[in-house]
Each structure stands twice: as C-alpha cells, then as structure tokens.
Amino acid sequence: MKTGLFISFEGGEGAGKSTQIRLLAARLTKAGRKVVVTREPGGSPGAEAVRHVLLSGAAEPFGVGMEVILFAAARNDHVEEIIRPALAEGKIVLCDRFMDSSRVYQGAAGGLDPAFVATVERVAVDGTIPDLTLIFDLDALEGLERVAARSPEKALAGTPDRFEKDDIAVHEARRKAFLKIAEAEPVRCRIIAADGAPETVAEAVWQAVSPLLGEKVHG
Numbered sequence: 663m664k665t666g667l668f669i670s671f672e673g674g675e676g677a678g679k680s681t682q683i684r685l686l687a688a689r690l691t692k693a694g695r696k697v698v699v700t701r702e703p704g705g706s707p708g709a710e711a712v713r714h715v716l717l718s719g720a721a722e723p724f725g726v727g728m729e730v731i732l733f734a735a736a737r738n739d740h741v742e743e744i745i746r747p748a749l750a751e752g753k754i755v756l757c758d759r760f761m762d763s764s765r766v767y768q769g770a771a772g773g774l775d776p777a778f779v780a781t782v783e784r785v786a787v788d789g790t791i792p793d794l795t796l797i798f799d800l801d802a803l804e805g806l807e808r809v810a811a812r813s814p815e816k817a818l819a820g821t822p823d824r825f826e827k828d829d830i831a832v833h834e835a836r837r838k839a840f841l842k843i844a845e846a847e848p849v850r851c852r853i854i855a856a857d858g859a860p861e862t863v864a865e866a867v868w869q870a871v872s873p874l875l876g877e878k879v880h881g
C-alpha cells in the first residue's frame with residue numbers, strides 16, 4: 663500500500679507559515695514529489711463553507727465549545743475528502759494548521775477543558791495524525807506586527823479576523839501552548855525559529871522534513 667507523508671504547519675499569527683509552505687512545496691515538486699497544499703479551517707468545499715462562519719466571528723456569540731465543534735466538523739470533512747485520499751495516493755500533504763490549532767486556540771488558550779477538546783479531536787481526525795508537525799515560534803508582538811504590515815488596509819479599517827483581534831496576552835498564551843505541545847510530543851513535533859530571514863527558516867524546515875522523505879514516501 664502506498665503511504666504519503668502528512669506535514670502540518672502550526673504557530674501563532676504572522677509566523678510565516680504560508681511563505682514556508684510555498685517554498686517547501688516548490689522544493690519538493692522540483693525533486694519530483696507529488697504535493698498537495700491545503701489549509702484549515704477549510705481545504706474542502708464543506709470545510710470552506712464552515713470557515714466563513716468561524717473567521718467572520720458569526721459563531722463567537724455561541725461560545726468556544728460551539729467553535730471547537732465547528733472546527734472539528736470542518737476538519738473531519740477535510741480529512742475524509744482531501745487529506746486521506748491524497749495520502750493513499752502516496753502524496754505529500756502540507757497543511758496550514760491542523761488539530762494543534764484547536765488544542766491551542768480553543769483549548770489551552772481558549773479556556774475549554776482539554777479532555778473535551780481531545781474527544782472532539784479524535785472524532786475529527788479519525789486516526790489521521792500528521793507524521794510531522796512544524797511549530798513556527800515567534801514573539802507574539804512581532805507576529806501581530808507582521809500581520810498588520812501584510813494587510814495595512816485591515817489594520818487601518820480596524821477589522822482583524824475573529825482570532826487576530828484577541829489581545830496580546832492571549833497571543834502569548836497561544837505561543838506557550840504550542841511550545842508545550844512540542845515538548846510533550848517530541849517525535850511528531852519540531853520547533854522552527856520563525857524570526858530569521860525566509861531562506862534561513864526554509865533551511866530549518868528542510869532539515870526537519872528531508873529525513874522523512876526516504877522513509878515514508880513511496881511512488
């Protein structure tokens with residue numbers, strides 16, 4: 663049976679995940695690998711429909727429990743429709759955020775009981791766990807400054823999305839929570855220092871990914 667490679671990219675706002683996913687996808691494609699780039703919340707038509715509800719803040723009044731279940735509903739659809747079929751075809755899946763974002767944003771830093779988040783996670787991923795999770799670590803303030811610089815019109819209009827708008831203490835709590843996951847699961851997770859130049863960060867990403875290529879990817 664062919665088995666692909668599943669890599670998730672995690673971290674706070676403005677940590678540079680998207681740039682690094684783009685660079686890694688290009689490098690892998692050049693090396694002849696079949697790559698699928700995807701993101702959460704979203705990535706499949708069903709999950710993209712739920713994305714809008716979450717990021718617009720429409721679900722916020724109903725509480726963080728409602729939000730985590732919506733993230734999970736989106737995640738389950740994404741896993742079934744996109745991720746698992748791609749892995750079965752031996753492809754490398756690069757996913758911008760996955761289950762650790764729920765553990766951090768809704769769990770550790772969002773106040774939900776971790777046991778509840780874990781139960782929902784099990785249903786959502788149904789056994790499809792990343793082979794490697796890259797946790798992009800950056801000072802929270804620097805991340806928010808990068809977000810503002812990348813979309814000045816948003817900053818000026820004062821309309822950050824549902825999760826960007828939280829205050830700095832919450833962003834810092836998220837950073838700590840991601841680092842704690844990395845510490846608890848050192849085989850699956852690698853911390854990537856995200857404060858360097860894009861080429862430097864890309865090299866760190868490659869160091870983490872390349873050892874897995876020979877081992878896991880066939881076809």
Ligand code: TYD
Nearest residue numbers: 675702703733759760763764767768825826
């Ligand atoms: P997005 O615009 O995709 O931003 P980013 O570039 O930061 O990934 O927004 C996704 C937002 O949703 C982000 O603020 C993190 C949040 N999120 C959760 O709170 N829980 C989750 O399970 C996921 C996947 C994302």
